[in-house]
Amino acid sequence: GENVEQHPSTLSVQEGDSAVIKCTYSDSASNYFPWYKQELGKGPQLIIDIRSNVGEKKDQRIAVTLNKTAKHFSLHITETQPEDSAVYFCAASWRGSTLGRLYFGRGTQLTVWP
Amino acid sequence: KAGVTQTPRYLIKTRGQQVTLSCSPISGHRSVSWYQQTPGQGLQFLFEYFSETQRNKGNFPGRFSGRQFSNSRSEMNVSTLELGDSALYLCASSSPRDRGQNTEAFFGQGTRLTVV
Numbered sequence A: 001g002e003n004v005e006q007h008p009s010t011l012s013v014q015e016g017d018s019a020v021i022k023c024t025y026s027d028s029a030s031n032y033f034p035w036y037k038q039e040l041g042k043g044p045q046l047i048i049d050i051r052s053n054v055g056e057k058k059d060q061r062i063a064v065t066l067n068k069t070a071k072h073f074s075l076h077i078t079e080t081q082p083e084d085s086a087v088y089f090c091a092a093s094w095r096g097s098t099l100g101r102l103y104f105g106r107g108t109q110l111t112v113w114p
Numbered sequence B: 001k002a003g004v005t006q007t008p009r010y011l012i013k014t015r016g017q018q019v020t021l022s023c024s025p026i027s028g029h030r031s032v033s034w035y036q037q038t039p040g041q042g043l044q045f046l047f048e049y050f051s052e053t054q055r056n057k058g059n060f061p062g063r064f065s066g067r068q069f070s071n072s073r074s075e076m077n078v079s080t081l082e083l084g085d086s087a088l089y090l091c092a093s094s095s096p097r098d099r100g101q102n103t104e105a106f107f108g109q110g111t112r113l114t115v116v
Helices: none
Strands: A004-007 A010-015 A021-027 A032-038 A045-050 A056-058 A062-069 A072-077 A086-092 A108-113 B006-007 B010-013 B019-024 B031-038 B040-048 B053-057 B064-068 B074-078 B087-094 B113-116
Touching: A004 A086, A010 A021, A021 A086, A021 A108, A032 A062, A045 A056, A045 A062, A045 B113, A072 A086, A086 B064, B006 B087, B019 B087, B031 B074, B040 B064, B040 B074, B053 B064, B074 B087
Parallel strands: A010 A108, B010 B113
Antiparallel strands: A004 A021, A021 A072, A032 A045, A032 A086, A056 A062, A062 A072, A086 A108, B006 B019, B019 B074, B031 B040, B031 B087, B040 B053, B064 B074, B087 B113
């Protein structure tokens, strides 16, 4: 099956700085890569996703890049704010006619200091 | 539009008991998946249901089972509970539109199960 590696496991940045989280995947058939943010006591919240036919996607301060050849994708958060502090998970999936199984990375605890 | 609703939010059970968790997907979503989240193993896939049929199953023992009803609501059951079953159980719903169409998965708040 698919194996998703995520780095770093913890990340501390100053407010206003950028944060980058990187993930690699093993199965070249994976074609869907979502990112989730999980705050304490809550379920994961989808923040951005990218499909294999796209190399980059941006939504305000958040961007995701995908390199299919190298099988890695990254989350970029610019102008970080204290409310960005949370655990971030990357995932990979092959989506056919149904939802499909998400394979998750182990998570990155992001702390943004004011 | 209401999100994914999981009940109960918290549950304490004794070893050997069984438990049933419930998930109501977003209105119109027909696909429901279940995940177990623990500090040691992270997010692990349990199973996926679509139109009342189990489409995919993770690597969990037969004590873990689930079902989906005609209104897309889903339940999962764990029998003969073990201490290691203590975890946050998450449900995600999705609305596949066409074959081959990738769609987003939205998670509920989860049910925190503690086995003592």
